[in-house]
Amino acid sequence: xxxxxxxxxxxxxxxxxxSLLIGWQIADHSKDTNWVYFEAALERYLQSQDHKQPxxxxxxxxxxxxxxxxxxxxLGDGHISTYMIFIRxxxxxxxxxxxxxxxxxxxxKMTWLLEPLHxxxxxxxxxxxxxxxxxxxxxxxxVDLGTWVQAAVIEAxxxxxxxxSYFQNDLFLLKKVVMNPNHGAEMxxxxxxxxxxxxxxxxxxxxxxxxxxxxxxxxxxRAVWECLEQHAQLLG
Amino acid sequence: xxxxxxxxxxxxxxxxxxxxxxxxxxxxxVLALDADNAEAxxxxxxIEYDSxxxxxxxxxxxxxxxxxxxxxxxxxALATALLELxxxxxxQEVLAAAPTPLETPAALELRQQLAQILDPNQTxxLETPAALxxxxxxxxxxxxxxxxxxxxxxxxxADIHALATYVLLExxxxxxxxxxxxxxxxxxxGMIAVDGGAQHGVYTLTLAHRLQxxxxxxxxxxxxxxxxxxxxxxxxxxxxxxVTVLPLGLxxxxxxxxxxxxxxxxxxxxxxxxxxxxxxxxxxxxxIKDAHWPATSRVDFLRLNVGELLPSILFxxxxxxAAHSPLLMLRVTGGSLIPTALIDAMAMxxxxxxxxxxxxxxxxxxxxxxxxxxxxxxxxACRAECAKQLHERGLLINTAEMK
Numbered sequence: 160x161x162x163x164x165x166x167x168x169x170x171x172x173x174x175x176x177x178s179l180l181i182g183w184q185i186a187d188h189s190k191d192t193n194w195v196y197f198e199a200a201l202e203r204y205l206q207s208q209d210h211k212q213p214x215x216x217x218x219x220x221x222x223x224x225x226x227x228x229x230x231x232x233x234l235g236d237g238h239i240s241t242y243m244i245f246i247r248x249x250x251x252x253x254x255x256x257x258x259x260x261x262x263x264x265x266x267x268k269m270t271w272l273l274e275p276l277h278x279x280x281x282x283x284x285x286x287x288x289x290x291x292x293x294x295x296x297x298x299x300x301x302v303d304l305g306t307w308v309q310a311a312v313i314e315a316x317x318x319x320x321x322x323x324s325y326f327q328n329d330l331f332l333l334k335k336v337v338m339n340p341n342h343g344a345e346m347x348x349x350x351x352x353x354x355x356x357x358x359x360x361x362x363x364x365x366x367x368x369x370x371x372x373x374x375x376x377x378x379x380x381r382a383v384w385e386c387l388e389q390h391a392q393l394l395g
Numbered sequence: 396x397x398x399x400x401x402x403x404x405x406x407x408x409x410x411x412x413x414x415x416x417x418x419x420x421x422x423x424x425v426l427a428l429d430a431d432n433a434e435a436x437x438x439x440x441x442i443e444y445d446s447x448x449x450x451x452x453x454x455x456x457x458x459x460x461x462x463x464x465x466x467x468x469x470x471x472a473l474a475t476a477l478l479e480l481x482x483x484x485x486x487q488e489v490l491a492a493a494p495t496p497l498e499t500p501a502a503l504e505l506r507q508q509l510a511q512i513l514d515p516n517q518t519x520x521l522e523t524p525a526a527l528x529x530x531x532x533x534x535x536x537x538x539x540x541x542x543x544x545x546x547x548x549x550x551x552x553a554d555i556h557a558l559a560t561y562v563l564l565e566x567x568x569x570x571x572x573x574x575x576x577x578x579x580x581x582x583x584x585g586m587i588a589v590d591g592g593a594q595h596g597v598y599t600l601t602l603a604h605r606l607q608x609x610x611x612x613x614x615x616x617x618x619x620x621x622x623x624x625x626x627x628x629x630x631x632x633x634x635x636x637x638v639t640v641l642p643l644g645l646x647x648x649x650x651x652x653x654x655x656x657x658x659x660x661x662x663x664x665x666x667x668x669x670x671x672x673x674x675x676x677x678x679x680x681x682x683i684k685d686a687h688w689p690a691t692s693r694v695d696f697l698r699l700n701v702g703e704l705l706p707s708i709l710f711x712x713x714x715x716x717a718a719h720s721p722l723l724m725l726r727v728t729g730g731s732l733i734p735t736a737l738i739d740a741m742a743m744x745x746x747x748x749x750x751x752x753x754x755x756x757x758x759x760x761x762x763x764x765x766x767x768x769x770x771x772x773x774x775x776a777c778r779a780e781c782a783k784q785l786h787e788r789g790l791l792i793n794t795a796e797m798k
Contacts, residue, residue, distance in 0.1 A: 207754070214757055218755060251753060252752060256770060322562075326483060348564060352555065352564060384564070387539070387560075390555075
């Protein structure tokens with residue numbers, strides 16, 4: 160039977176997915192008892208992201224997809240793709256509290272997400288997935304999929320658990336994610352700010368001499384950082 | 396009396412006598428016999444924490460609260476420790492989770508401290524207006540100009556402990572990204588917006604930037620320091636033609652009141668010296684009669700960042716809302732039910748409350764009987780005619796269509 164599903168085409172718009180799409184399409188899902196339900200739920204979610212559709216229809220699709228993923232959990236499906244997309248839907252709906260509970264559950268079930276991965280270990284995910292937050296949609300995979308997923312999960316928790324690290328003063332997650340090449344620029348800034356605020360040594364930055372001109376242009380607040388760090392040094 | 400109970404009494408006696416080492420040993424002995432003894436867990440945690448063993452101390456304080464959620468003293472000790480560790484949000488959550496509100500003087504004082512730290516400019520003491528201590532307002536601190544992701548430049552204190560400075564550097568934007576994303580779509584050239592409680596001005600500047608030279612933003616900021624910084628930000632962004640900064644706040648009655656503000660913050664500490672500043676307040680009805688009121692046509696957007704005064708400000712704005720039908724943006728506290736007074740105010744104004752659906756960047760009517768998500772910071776409200784326009788612009792989900 161011809162596959163009428165749109166997800167391969169829709170996911171092709173996401174940078175992280177491009178190297179994974181073929182694998183997802185040729186994977187043998189015949190032994191995956193929940194695959195049909197998962198695929199339908201994914202399809203429905205992607206319909207909610209279609210800007211050409213009327214807003215009400217998109218909202219309807221978002222609610223349907225949430226319910227379909229809930230049903231997958233009820234069937235005992237604990238696949239990482241199910242968790243990741245379900246958490247994303249909760250964030251999309253503004254149910255942040257529930258989404259954070261789901262991230263914590265995911266971390267309890269899959270403890271490898273917080274641990275350094277052995278260099279020989281290669282994580283594969285046989286179902287298609289979307290990252291927990293839209294920040295990662297266009298972030299290509301650096302090094303390998305396992306570290307990319309780790310960064311996606313840790314960053315989502317770090318960013319969503321409080322409005323700012325100002326309220327957390329907690330370096331636990333940041334220390335894990337800044338070592339990961341898939342982290343976003345905000346994670347480094349969070350680490351730097353917390354060190355500055357807590358009076359800790361500033362994390363090692365690239366020597367000024369090798370900072371490229373382009374990088375300087377990309378950080379329009381370089382002078383502000385220097386001012387605040389000098390201020391802290393004088394007072395320290 | 397069981398062995399564990401006897402040991403607990405001995406431990407308490409040692410603690411009262413100031414023999415904390417002996418007490419610690421005895422509390423550990425109690426827990427060896429009765430691992431779920433909340434009292435021993437709490438005291439052990441407090442001893443550890445006080446002696447500098449922060450992590451195990453905090454873990455035991457947390458465990459004690461989990462074992463005996465209704466004991467206010469355990470909760471208060473945990474919240475105090477979290478505040479000392481500069482984790483005010485968690486401290487607030489611990490207090491908020493009490494089965495019955497903690498009303499002891501210590502709890503009230505702690506709650507007030509937390510409110511001041513989490514939202515320094517919202518601690519309004521609406522008592523009889525008093526003179527300004529005979530002293531000048533705090534001198535403006537050294538300033539930095541932070542460039543945001545959309546190239547707006549915001550003047551903020553050169554102080555890493557200032558919330559605005561910290562968050563703007565961290566995120567390249569204000570942390571209420573969903574609300575700002577919606578407003579960036581909503582605001583159009585020619586509109587008139589009022590930002591009540593503008594503070595550092597990210598909302599004012601964002602709205603003004605989108606007006607593209609046509610329209611007005613009226614920014615109300617009662618504290619001199621924030622108003623000065625905002626005025627400088629307006630100049631930095633060349634937005635003086637569309638922004639008017641008025642150094643006043645909104646309240647349920649006009650007059651002056653003392654506002655508690657941070658004069659200065661010491662490095663690596665939240666214990667900034669506090670001072671009071673005499674500020675001017677107007678009701679919404681008096682605002683539109685004020686000589687400074689520049690708007691000549693309808694107000695399209697009104698942001699009310701006014702803390703607990705929100706319902707009373709709405710109730711005392713009848714003439715304002717008779718003349719204007721704006722989209723309202725209301726600062727709320729997440730994790731609880733919407734206050735009855737706010738629901739009553741909405742009914743009086745014939746408005747519906749909405750929340751953002753972030754994934755669709757659109758508004759959705761909320762069920763006021765449900766508690767708000769703990770992370771909810773803002774709600775929106777408007778009348779039917781405004782809702783119709785928002786729906787037509789793809790900014791509001793019409794649930795009636797779904798039915």
